[in-house]
Amino acid sequence: MNAEAAVSAGLTSGWLAIAGLGPGDEALVTPEVAAALAGASDVIGYIPYVARIAPRDGLVLHPSDNRAELDRAVHALNLAAQGRRVVVVSSGDPGVFAMAAAVFEALEASPAHWRDLDIRVLPGITAMLAASARAGAPLGHDFCAINLSDNLKPWPLIEKRLRLAAEADFAMAFYNPRSQARPEGFARVLELLRECCGDDRPILFARAVSTPDEQLRIVALGDALPEMADMRTMVIVGSSRTRIIERPSGRKLGPILYTPRSVPEPVADPVS
Amino acid sequence: MNAEAAVSAGLTSGWLAIAGLGPGDEALVTPEVAAALAGASDVIGYIPYVARIAPRDGLVLHPSDNRAELDRAVHALNLAAQGRRVVVVSSGDPGVFAMAAAVFEALEASPAHWRDLDIRVLPGITAMLAASARAGAPLGHDFCAINLSDNLKPWPLIEKRLRLAAEADFAMAFYNPRSQARPEGFARVLELLRECCGDDRPILFARAVSTPDEQLRIVALGDALPEMADMRTMVIVGSSRTRIIERPSGRKLGPILYTPRSVPEPVADPVS
Structure with a gap:
């Protein structure tokens, strides 16, 4: 089975979580987001948000510049399609003027089988x-x-x-x-x-x-x-x-x- | 020193946190809110929200009916003024169509020295x-x-x-x-x-x-x-x-x- 068929059949182990880190204080990060980060293989986001994630063995950090939202979204989808466990981090809530809409814009313009990926939005405390x-x-x-x-x-x-x-x-x-x-x-x-x-x-x-x-x-x-x-x-x-x-x-x-x-x-x- | 003077001087140990429990899943309760609940002597709120709080020794639960928001707010302020450590619980975020505004309405109509109480709003994941x-x-x-x-x-x-x-x-x-x-x-x-x-x-x-x-x-x-x-x-x-x-x-x-x-x-x- 090739990667495309594996994604369509739900057999890939990859997933993508678009997670909100809240406004800054770690006490405002939900346990749901903390758990996703603990299980991730890759964290993707704007430089200062990725800087909030503690490095650990087995975790690849992908900080990128502001205004690169769509490139970042495609990168995240691509990694998840390859079987990686990917968290895209936003500050605040990812659904409010942040990365969730950018990922879905990228998804619409991407190969159809990516639509079968396990994609979740994890809410956060918005500003x-x-x-x-x-x-x-x-x-x-x-x-x-x-x-x-x-x-x-x-x-x-x-x-x-x-x-x-x-x-x-x-x-x-x-x-x-x-x-x-x-x-x-x-x-x-x-x-x-x-x-x-x-x-x-x-x-x-x-x-x-x-x-x-x-x-x-x-x-x-x-x-x-x-x-x-x-x-x-x-x-x-x-x-x-x-x-x-x-x-x-x-x-x-x-x-x-x-x-x-x-x-x-x-x-x-x-x-x- | 009487209670009024103690509050005004910031010498009372009482406090009031108006906390958001999020939409229902415990994984969406922030660590900030969990810590406030762990340190509380009293939890006040609408019956189904108070039902989410685990009973423990030293914690008094005060469930009350819907539409009793102002009474509940006065009760909470009064307990805090007496030196209790009070959490008023809302579902979602307490600042969005919930208890925070009710507490401040009650505060405006209450004895002036209550304005010196330690009152905090702890945000949550709103619906x-x-x-x-x-x-x-x-x-x-x-x-x-x-x-x-x-x-x-x-x-x-x-x-x-x-x-x-x-x-x-x-x-x-x-x-x-x-x-x-x-x-x-x-x-x-x-x-x-x-x-x-x-x-x-x-x-x-x-x-x-x-x-x-x-x-x-x-x-x-x-x-x-x-x-x-x-x-x-x-x-x-x-x-x-x-x-x-x-x-x-x-x-x-x-x-x-x-x-x-x-x-x-x-x-x-x-x-x-």
């Missing part, structure tokens, strides 16, 4: 949930998640989504808010948000959550500056109902940002 | 990420999360958000799609979605993901029935770009549902 938890519960009511990078979509679509999300009164979580290559984009986002949501709306800048570099800042939109975000920053804008609980004691506890679970019924018109 | 991972990567591009229960908000606001989310071309993840008390609501949601997104749009019904009762079904919106969802079902509707990869072999592998990472630039008008 917005880690940031939200640290700040309180800003995503405690309806919300949306938008990737602000225009590498992969037209800029006007980003602006359209921001306006509609504001009209829907979603809290908004922004991934990839600001890159060195296009710092002006995030400045335009902040302008648009001030226009749609007003200057008083709270905005959270949560940098490198759960790592030693963690830094949280909650400001009003009117005081938000583009420089408050970099590519390690998760940005969350509240809905119209998002609130801040100040903690006034001398214990240096940060304020709590949260969105109540409920929206009250509109007051009935007393005339009708 | 939409678990469901998405099982099906492929339907949330691989911009998306929104909407709680379809109208217990806590006016029904017209739900419809407004659905229309705006469809116009924004978000993938949509729906929590609490259907209850016995209001089965007609989800039927109206499906009608509205067919009107906004067309009959061909894929919709995922992911029931009890990661438990022995897990069941996944992907259908076209035109074939979706209200009965396909219950309160244990996570529903995800794709964006206009969400795709299905069929796996035609005899191995009974389910189809893969995913949303590509990119949206192409519009084709330039050849006249201009």
Whole structure:
């Protein structure tokens, strides 16, 4: 039996897990992901994520550069088809602006028998949930998640989504808010948000959550500056109902940002 | 020193962790949450979530009924203020339509010195990420999360958000799609979605993901029935770009549902 027939018959021992490592702290890696890594022969991913995996005998690490997602995906599928036990690592959750979609894009363009491979996505703690938890519960009511990078979509679509999300009164979580290559984009986002949501709306800048570099800042939109975000920053804008609980004691506890679970019924018109 | 002064000075040994247990499988509970549970004196939560916690000496379990969220939150804060080590458990992530916002609502209405308590939110794998991972990567591009229960908000606001989310071309993840008390609501949601997104749009019904009762079904919106969802079902509707990869072999592998990472630039008008 050749390799193609073996894959189609489910007889290959190879598998591919696309796993989320969470935001950085090892205590946020699920046991499911830890078990997949323990059973892997190959780990593939962006350099800083592969750097989080401890080397051991029998494990081949394949770090690769950013923006090489499709090449990396084909490489991973190819190794699994050869019988290797492959983990593709993403930070956060692999299904949220990360490697899972890239692997499936590659799978669609690949030899048909690869579709019979054992491919699993192992969820992780995505950045917005880690940031939200640290700040309180800003995503405690309806919300949306938008990737602000225009590498992969037209800029006007980003602006359209921001306006509609504001009209829907979603809290908004922004991934990839600001890159060195296009710092002006995030400045335009902040302008648009001030226009749609007003200057008083709270905005959270949560940098490198759960790592030693963690830094949280909650400001009003009117005081938000583009420089408050970099590519390690998760940005969350509240809905119209998002609130801040100040903690006034001398214990240096940060304020709590949260969105109540409920929206009250509109007051009935007393005339009708 | 009385209890109030002790809390304000940070001298109480009590703490409150609001922890996410993930969708059901113990392999999806983070080590951070496991450690908090191991150090707890009291665990508080909705009956089926507290039932997941193994009893041990020195641990008091406080299961309570659904819809008692605010009472439960006050109880938890009160125990922490008395020096207890309290974990409030939610399924999934506590910050997504769960107990974290309820605790902060209760905190705002409580004695001011409770604001000095050690309160942490410990993130978990929320249902939409678990469901998405099982099906492929339907949330691989911009998306929104909407709680379809109208217990806590006016029904017209739900419809407004659905229309705006469809116009924004978000993938949509729906929590609490259907209850016995209001089965007609989800039927109206499906009608509205067919009107906004067309009959061909894929919709995922992911029931009890990661438990022995897990069941996944992907259908076209035109074939979706209200009965396909219950309160244990996570529903995800794709964006206009969400795709299905069929796996035609005899191995009974389910189809893969995913949303590509990119949206192409519009084709330039050849006249201009």
